[in-house]
């Protein structure tokens with residue numbers, strides 16, 4: 001193993017390998033779009049856990065799978081094997097974390113919106129992808145209905161499907177929370193008054209991420225930035 005101080009731990013975090021409590025060992029972290037793993041992905045992850053870890057996998061809150069106890073020397077080989085199977089690695093550090101989505105209207109009986117489609121549009125139309133470098137950690141969560149199973153209120157941007165009671169036809173749209181977070185100093189995000197359409201919500205997400213990227217100080221979370229500049233000034237900046 002490399003001498004400890006020669007290891008770029010942040011670069012390894014970005015690649016999805018997190019230092020563990022046990023010296024010389026890392027946890028490999030995976031992700032999948034909207035948390036949808038195929039059975040063959042799970043077989044491959046199980047093989048990697050047997051080969052490079054200790055046969056243990058752990059499910060993370062952001063819909064990733066961790067394989068702990070990967071030795072530093074095995075990182076490149078484990079990464080190659082996972083990626084060759086089409087499985088993406090997760091990330092950590094000051095970046096966009098995997099966006100989480102519940103099943104929404106795809107199979108949950110109370111789902112109002114297509115959460116997987118919104119996930120796809122955020123990543124592929126707006127290019128807001130996991131591991132994007134940002135001033136600090138930043139989380140987006142999507143829930144199909146107001147039950148908010150993906151904890152939208154404690155994410156930097158949280159979206160859930162909602163019925164727009166003010167619209168004549170009671171259309172279905174997107175409710176949005178902004179500025180929440182978990183961690184040592186948790187915050188509940190504030191809810192915007194409007195129910196947005198799909199294109200409006202996509203544009204809003206892009207504006208918030210861009211504003212955060214350009215204005216936050218290193219290690220400042222979105223909620224802290226909003227507190228510093230004031231909620232009204234923030235809303236004006238993002239065009240609300």
Ligand code: SF4
Pocket residue numbers: 102103104105108109110111112143144145146147148149150
């Ligand atoms: S948030 Fe609603 S749609 Fe999503 S899993 Fe929970 S109950 Fe189902």
